[in-house]
Amino acid sequence: MKYSIIFVATAPLLASAQQSLWGQCGGIGYTGPTNCVAGAACTTQNAYYAQCVSAAGQPTTTRAVTTTAGATTTRTTTTTTRTTTGSQPAGTGLDALIKAKGKKYVGFATDQGEFGNTGITNILKAEGGCVSPENSMKWDATEPSRGSFNFNGADALVNFAQTNGKMIRGHTLLWHNQLPQWVKNIGDKATLTTVIQNHASTVAGRYKGKIYAWDVANEVVADGGGMRSSVFSQVFGDWTFLDVAFKAAKAADPNAKLCLNDYNINFTGAKLNTFVQVVKDLKSRGVPIDCVGTQTHTSVGGSDIPNYKNTLTTLAGTGCEVQITELDIAMSTTTSTSALQQQQRNDYKTIVSACMGTSACSGITLWGVDDANTWITGKHPLLWDENFAKKPAYQGFVDGINS
Ligand code: 9MR
Numbered sequence: 461m462k463y464s465i466i467f468v469a470t471a472p473l474l475a476s477a478q479q480s481l482w483g484q485c486g487g488i489g490y491t492g493p494t495n496c497v498a499g500a501a502c503t504t505q506n507a508y509y510a511q512c513v514s515a516a517g518q519p520t521t522t523r524a525v526t527t528t529a530g531a532t533t534t535r536t537t538t539t540t541t542r543t544t545t546g547s548q549p550a551g552t553g554l555d556a557l558i559k560a561k562g563k564k565y566v567g568f569a570t571d572q573g574e575f576g577n578t579g580i581t582n583i584l585k586a587e588g589g590c591v592s593p594e595n596s597m598k599w600d601a602t603e604p605s606r607g608s609f610n611f612n613g614a615d616a617l618v619n620f621a622q623t624n625g626k627m628i629r630g631h632t633l634l635w636h637n638q639l640p641q642w643v644k645n646i647g648d649k650a651t652l653t654t655v656i657q658n659h660a661s662t663v664a665g666r667y668k669g670k671i672y673a674w675d676v677a678n679e680v681v682a683d684g685g686g687m688r689s690s691v692f693s694q695v696f697g698d699w700t701f702l703d704v705a706f707k708a709a710k711a712a713d714p715n716a717k718l719c720l721n722d723y724n725i726n727f728t729g730a731k732l733n734t735f736v737q738v739v740k741d742l743k744s745r746g747v748p749i750d751c752v753g754t755q756t757h758t759s760v761g762g763s764d765i766p767n768y769k770n771t772l773t774t775l776a777g778t779g780c781e782v783q784i785t786e787l788d789i790a791m792s793t794t795t796s797t798s799a800l801q802q803q804q805r806n807d808y809k810t811i812v813s814a815c816m817g818t819s820a821c822s823g824i825t826l827w828g829v830d831d832a833n834t835w836i837t838g839k840h841p842l843l844w845d846e847n848f849a850k851k852p853a854y855q856g857f858v859d860g861i862n863s
Pocket residue numbers: 594595637638678723755786835
């Protein structure tokens with residue numbers, strides 16, 4: 461009698477405890493459902509993470525691997541099936557998930573040098589809806605000497621995007637870094653005005669109608685608030701070099717959304733306050749600005765993360781569209797521990813969830829695809845590891861979309 465009561469009570473529970481497509485289904489420390497819904501197969505990504513992957517999307521070659529699971533004292537061994545790394549079917553990656561929830565894109569920074577790497581391009585194609593040129597549209601690449609333009613790298617990025625049906629975030633028309641010395645040498649306002657106008661209109665004009673949003677200006681606010689020191693701020697003496705750049709970009713590509721982009725505005729404080737004031741002042745002067753970009757290069761366990769929703773709300777208070785433009789969450793050490801992986805997963809979830817809960821937040825771009833190809837060498841900041849296996853961070857991103 462006792463046994464039959466237990467059986468009757470638990471059978472429906474077991475039947476309903478099925479993980480949804482792309483949900484976690486195994487891994488060290490995981491205690492949730494290990495069965496996947498119909499059409500999905502539980503696939504080990506690494507010792508800490510197995511995932512319900514679309515059965516239809518799996519490559520036909522599979523191999524059995526043995527992984528361990530459970531706490532140290534009660535370690536058990538289970539056998540699962542691991543797929544070889546392959547691309548997901550179109551429409552099932554992060555971009556499709558976020559679009560289904562009403563946002564515009566998940567994007568990745570990349571450039572021509574990565575297009576021969578099928579590990580990267582498979583992910584760009586299957587998971588992304590937008591690309592940002594990591595370096596190829598910057599001033600040093602596009603106008604290394606005055607009036608002499610080079611679009612080799614930028615054209616390659618745009619061709620890749622168009623061939624694969626991806627949106628493009630243009631990055632960036634005006635920045636104090638990766639700025640050729642000939643621009644830094646300009647000492648008079650009339651010349652610098654002409655040079656900014658010519659640069660912005662030539663670069664933005666070349667890709668007219670192809671760019672979703674331009675980072676017209678990047679990192680113009682000083683870290684402690686106020687105006688960053690640069691040839692632009694020094695020669696103009698005020699913020700109106702922005703007016704010149706935004707107006708030139710507008711004239712060159714009227715339908716692109718024009719953004720002001722910066723880092724560390726994911727922290728409250730003087731820098732965020734100045735940034736918001738600059739945007740409001742641009743609007744009050746009638747300068748065409750449509751969007752703000754919060755880069756969000758941050759750290760696992762960072763103090764900005766629990767408050768991230770608030771900083772997005774503050775940015776949305778400008779009345780502009782808000783975009784997360786360069787997301788990565790670096791570990792503090794080069795050793796990627798299980799605890800750091802789990803914290804990173806939570807942090808990705810928190811940030812993505814904040815965007816989902818902010819109607820002005822339109823999309824999220826990751827500053828790279830995998831941990832072997834990132835500007836933060838050795839700090840494991842992205843969603844895929846060095847072997848293109850999904851990290852717990854990937855599931856955190858998915859959970860954030862679904863939150
Ligand atoms: O990821 C870019 C790296 O390859 C370049 O060497 C670096 C040079 O300045 O710029 C990196 O991208 C930066 C972006 O353009 C603006 N925000 C900060 C990014 C990381 O440094």
